[in-house]
Amino acid sequence: xxxxxxxxxxxxxxxxxxxxxxxxxxxxxxxxxxxxxxxxxxxxxxxxxxxxxxxxxxxxxxxxxxxxxxxxxxxxxxxxxxxxxxxxxxxxxxxxxxxxxxxxxxxxxxxxxxxxxxxxxxxxxxxxxxxxxxxxxxxxxxxxxxxxxxxxxxxxxxxxxxxxxxxxxxxxxxxxxxxxxxxxxxxxxxxxxxxxxxxxxxxxxxxxxxxxxxxxxxxxxxxxxxxxxxxxxxxxxxxxxxxxxxxxxxxxxxxxxxxxxxx
Amino acid sequence: xxxxxxxxxxxxxxxxxxxxxxxxxxxxxxxxxxxxxxxxxxxxxxxxxxxxxxxxxxxxxxxxxxxxxxxxxxxxxxxxxxxxxxxxxxxxxxxxxxxxxxxxxxxxxxxxxxxxxxxxxxxxxxxxxxxxxxxxxxxxxxxxxxxxxxxxxxxxxx
Numbered sequence: 001x002x003x004x005x006x007x008x009x010x011x012x013x014x015x016x017x018x019x020x021x022x023x024x025x026x027x028x029x030x031x032x033x034x035x036x037x038x039x040x041x042x043x044x045x046x047x048x049x050x051x052x053x054x055x056x057x058x059x060x061x062x063x064x065x066x067x068x069x070x071x072x073x074x075x076x077x078x079x080x081x082x083x084x085x086x087x088x089x090x091x092x093x094x095x096x097x098x099x100x101x102x103x104x105x106x107x108x109x110x111x112x113x114x115x116x117x118x119x120x121x122x123x124x125x126x127x128x129x130x131x132x133x134x135x136x137x138x139x140x141x142x143x144x145x146x147x148x149x150x151x152x153x154x155x156x157x158x159x160x161x162x163x164x165x166x167x168x169x170x171x172x173x174x175x176x177x178x179x180x181x182x183x184x185x186x187x188x189x190x191x192x193x194x195x196x197x198x199x200x201x202x203x204x205x206x207x208x209x210x211x212x213x214x215x216x217x218x219x220x221x222x223x224x225x226x227x228x229x230x231x232x233x234x235x236x237x238x239x240x241x242x243x244x245x246x247x248x249x250x251x252x253x254x255x256x257x258x259x260x261x262x263x
Numbered sequence: 264x265x266x267x268x269x270x271x272x273x274x275x276x277x278x279x280x281x282x283x284x285x286x287x288x289x290x291x292x293x294x295x296x297x298x299x300x301x302x303x304x305x306x307x308x309x310x311x312x313x314x315x316x317x318x319x320x321x322x323x324x325x326x327x328x329x330x331x332x333x334x335x336x337x338x339x340x341x342x343x344x345x346x347x348x349x350x351x352x353x354x355x356x357x358x359x360x361x362x363x364x365x366x367x368x369x370x371x372x373x374x375x376x377x378x379x380x381x382x383x384x385x386x387x388x389x390x391x392x393x394x395x396x397x398x399x400x401x402x403x404x405x406x407x408x409x410x411x412x413x414x415x416x417x418x419x420x421x
Contacts, residue, residue, distance in 0.1 A: 010307040010340075017315040017336050024322065025329025025375060032328035039323045043278055050282020 108217065110144075110255040111135045116160065120249050125168040125186060129254060132157045136258050142209065142216050144255045148245035149173075149209045149222045153256060161256075165248060166192050166222055174210045175222060177201045177240070181210065184222070184242060190249075191226065194240040201228050207242050214259055221245050264309045268411055273297065273320050281324040289391045292365060294321045296400040297407065298335055299361045302342040303351045304413050314339025326382070330375035334368040354401040361400040365393030 024032060040047065067075070093110070113131035131137055133156050141153045143163045151171065154164035164171050169188035174181070178201060182194045194207075203226065208219040227241040276293045284290040294317050301313035318335030322328045342364055351360050369389040376383050408415045 010311055013308055013311045014336070014340050017311065018333065021315070021318070021329055021332035021336060024332055025379070027328070029327070035328060036323055039277075043274075046278045047282040050279065051285060054283050054286045 107260050109136070109258045111137060111258060112253060112255050113161075114253055115251055118249070118251065120165065120167065120190065124170065125165040125188065126154065127151070127163040127165065127251070127254065129161050129163060130159070131256065132160045134158055137161050137256055140215055142220070142257045144220075144257060145248070145251045145253070146246035147221070149220050150244060150246060150248055150251070150254065163254065166244060167248065173222065174212070175207050176210050176219065177205050177207050177225060187241075190244070192223065192242045192244070194242065196231055196234060196237040197240050198237065200238050201225050201240060203228060216257065217259060264305060265412060269313065272407065272410055273316060277320040277324055289388065289395060291396040291399040292392050293403070295365045295368065295396050296361060296403050298339045299342065299357070299364055299400065300404050300407050302339045303346045303357070303360070304408065304415070305343070307343050307347075310343035311336070311340050314343070327376065327379055329379070330372040331368070333375060334371035337371070338364050338368050357401040357404065358397040362393045362397035365396050366390065369393065
């Protein structure tokens with residue numbers, strides 16, 4: 001008899017407790033929060049003590065990587081000198097070409113060169129600049145003006161070099177426009193083109209020269225899309241006309257990118 | 264059942280869980296261990312009361328009230344009924360029981376918490392907590408039994 005009563009009592013207990021649980025579950029949050037806040041308020045001292053012990057245990061880390069005060073000062077002075085050198089270097093870059101703010105140029109040297117002659121029309125659009133092998137220039141290096149790529153070094157002499165502009169009809173530079181990757185060729189005038197592109201791009205989109213190990217560490221702007229129209233030969237493909245990002249005719253100075261310069 | 268001792272034990276473990284263990288990334292759920300302990304060492308009525316009380320304590324230090332009362336109560340009661348059929352005496356079985364109950368209560372808590380549009384516990388954390396509790400739990404049964412004056416060698420079925 002007693003055993004039977006226990007069973008019934010157990011079921012009833014379970015039912016009542018479940019009901020209480022669901023009441024708690026669906027009761028408004030501001031009411032149920034009072035239980036939690038009351039508990040936290042009443043037992044704040046032991047709770048805080050436990051938390052402090054836990055924090056203390058977490059912060060007691062053994063010090064392994066320590067140096068002497070003298071060594072620390074030496075390192076600090078060296079760091080300060082390096083920071084000052086960096087600031088000075090950035091100031092120079094900012095003054096000259098505004099290239100200071102791009103961290104990808106850490107292992108890059110820019111050789112500043114003046115333009116001797118410029119030919120911006122006809123099949124061979126090119127510049128002749130006053131820096132050559134003696135300044136570390138080599139064939140294939142990218143040339144910048146106004147923070148954009150205008151061409152590549154095509155011939156190098158001892159004290160000068162020839163730069164093939166992106167508008168030259170013999171220029172072929174791998175580029176990307178959005179998700180499109182293609183080769184951009186010069187038109188022989190003041191523009192370039194991407195032929196038979198697989199999908200359309202918007203006029204005004206930026207065109208970037210893609211990264212080339214040893215020559216260019218990061219994609220860099222070469223121009224903007226001036227026109228995008230379906231190809232006459234293949235109506236499903238697109239011909240894109242690209243305008244250079246800077247006015248090449250008015251360039252007086254350029255910077256040649258030398259990756260990993262010999263020190 | 265010595266209810267005063269039970270209340271002191273629950274209070275102590277709740278404070279321990281909310282204070283000392285609160286900052287640990289992965290921690291054993293001491294209240295879950297107590298739930299399994301009382302479910303397999305008490306008779307049905309006591310186990311039901313203990314399960315819901317432990318669930319209430321877990322909710323008091325949790326995010327929201329309700330989910331753990333229901334899930335702890337439900338699975339504690341189920342385990343107590345199961346214990347009438349299968350004796351969970353050896354430590355590996357106790358560890359397995361803690362792991363299974365921990366994971367199932369966690370799943371139900373997540374479901375109920377989701378219904379209240381509150382953030383749920385990631386399943387990886389749930390798994391790790393259950394595993395950790397199952398590894399630690401059987402060893403905490405002995406001091407719990409000592410405190411509650413329960414003889415662990417004798418198992419009575421009601």
